[in-house]
Amino acid sequence: DADVTQTPRNRITKTGKRIMLECSQTKGHDRMYWYRQDPGLGLRLIYYSFDVKDINKGEISDGYSVSRQAQAKFSLSLESAIPNQTALYFCATSDAGGGETQYFGPGTRLLVL
Amino acid sequence: KNEVEQSPQNLTAQEGEFITINCSYSVGISALHWLQQHPGGGIVSLFMLSSGKKKHGRLIATINIQEKHSSLHITASHPRDSAVYICAVDSGGGADGLTFGKGTHLIIQP
Numbered sequence: 001d002a003d004v005t006q007t008p009r010n011r012i013t014k015t016g017k018r019i020m021l022e023c024s025q026t027k028g029h030d031r032m033y034w035y036r037q038d039p040g041l042g043l044r045l046i047y048y049s050f051d052v053k054d055i056n057k058g059e060i061s062d063g064y065s066v067s068r069q070a071q072a073k074f075s076l077s078l079e080s081a082i083p084n085q086t087a088l089y090f091c092a093t094s095d096a097g098g099g100e101t102q103y104f105g106p107g108t109r110l111l112v113l
Numbered sequence: 114k115n116e117v118e119q120s121p122q123n124l125t126a127q128e129g130e131f132i133t134i135n136c137s138y139s140v141g142i143s144a145l146h147w148l149q150q151h152p153g154g155g156i157v158s159l160f161m162l163s164s165g166k167k168k169h170g171r172l173i174a175t176i177n178i179q180e181k182h183s184s185l186h187i188t189a190s191h192p193r194d195s196a197v198y199i200c201a202v203d204s205g206g207g208a209d210g211l212t213f214g215k216g217t218h219l220i221i222q223p
Contacts, residue, residue, distance in 0.1 A: 033210050045210040058210055088154060104156040
């Protein structure tokens, strides 16, 4: 079984709808991250969390919110989806201590019409 | 903000060739990561470096901290090496996530 899972893997939604992307990990890591990937731009950090009580904005947090329900779960929400949020979204985890390997989920392809 | 540049953006080579992908960054870092993204989209971590050189099978990664530069080499390349290779830097000891390059799209032809 995969160490980092994301649901759904693919999602099509309409402008204005609220959607949630979920991430779960079995690695026991404290740190979790949400990134988005756009063609030609590389991955960019949306939000990150160092533990259940610690949530931090990344480079491109506008239009997104997150929830760290437990050490193993980190959810990303789009409160009112817009077409330019169409992208590939990745969750990642790492152990504490800095400079640690990040483990990525399989990604969620989101299309906002 | 750290600026991460990769070259080349695209590379097509014949099976068996020696491949080099370069990465440069603008601000001092605590670690540099090389990642591989397969055509299906999944991302796998290949190496994490803070100094020197690491080798895993046919893959070799080097970093020069003074010159703010890293290279990923593939020896005896094979079509299954075809993927996007991504360089990412950790500027804050893990405090702020990673900053990514745009990736190098590698195609190895039989």
